[in-house]
Amino acid sequence: MSPADEPLVAVRDLTKHFPIHGGVLGRTRAHVQAVDGVSFGIRPGTTLGLVGESGCGKTTVGRTLLRLTEPTSGSIDFRGKDITRIGSGALRALRREMQVVFQDPMSSLNPRMTIRQTLTEPLRFAAKTPRDQLDAQVAQALQRVGLQDYHADRYPHEFSGGQRQRIGIARALATKPSFVVLDEPTSALDVSVQAQILNLLRRLQGELHLTYLFISHDLSVIRHLCDEIAVMYLGRIVEKGPVEKVFHDPQHPYTQALLSAVPIPDPEQRAKRILLTGDVPSPVNPPQACRFHPRCPRAQLAVCAVVDPPLETKLPQQLAACHFPGAPEKWPLTQRRAITASAPAEEGRGAGGRA
Secondary structure (H helix, E strand, O other), X not given: OOOOOXXXXXXXXXXXXXEEEEOOOOEEEEXXXXXXXXXXXXXXXXXXXXXXXXXXXXXXHHHHHOOOOOOOEEEEEEOOEEHHHOOHHHHHHHHHHEEEEOOOHHHHOOOOOOHHHHHHHHHHHOOOOOHHHHHHHHHHHHHHOOOOHHHHHOOHHHOOHHHHHHHHHHHHHOOOOOEEEXXXXXXXXXXXXXXXXXXXXXXXXXXXXXXXXXXXXXXXXXXXXXXXXXXXXXXXEEEEEEHHHHHHOOOOHHHHHHHHOOXXXXXXXXXXXXXXXXXXXXOOOOOOOOOOXXXXXXXXHHXXXXXXXXXXXXXXXXXXXXXXXXXXXXXXXXXXXXHHHOOOOOOOOOOOEOO
């Protein structure tokens, strides 16, 4: 494997369980299994899109990668070094290499600080920029994201949502990082502004050779910006591969349901929706074996409710955690009959479907 193919960030069996306390003594009664055995790698200069329903654990993955949230177990290798085993001093030095852009730019900016003060802090304390160079560096950071020098002396409330997100990006890039976690950076913006921010992120990635983890629930945004996609469901990755391969031929039924919900911009074409019945199970008590089997339209309970499917290669470069991957019409006739005969009954399951 060449150095260019080696991942900048490699995650192995990452787990994060949040304790639930109760009773008079506040003892731990259960755990929320927010992230449960997630593994992936991100090559330098590329973007991995992490997608899934709200509550699937994708934001927890991003925060845990940066150790804003401490992992329960697993390893996080950055440039070949496991950052879960380093001390606070070494982690502080590493902060300039790993940055984050949050979903809500207004809540992530201090309303009492001017933009100059906001950008000066990481330049002084993380990048160790000399005082006589601070103003020039602030001006350069603003110009890089499409703002002007005079914006530096304004406060966050004087900007629009898109401008505030540009400031958040400028702050993240002030320390010249190589890896940036983008936690739904466009979900709070208008569609036209979303396009501007996405184009800005793509341009900056090319200019600065950045590596992104892009967290989103918007599949169209993922397809526009990302090189690879990882689909999460209830704390686990159920499918992973190059974006175009997964969009063209999804192997996991959950991925197929998500893609069927994407609107087609052609009034003469009607997409066939895959409606998932029932609700997402609780991460406190997830289903045994395959976590998706209670909602899966083609689950075979004798297998899916007993054996936990590993995330393994189903097509070249494409991994899925499913015992019966691929589109049902591509299966052998005997397998299709077996799935139809043993599919879970609809009685007792929620009538409303959602993808």
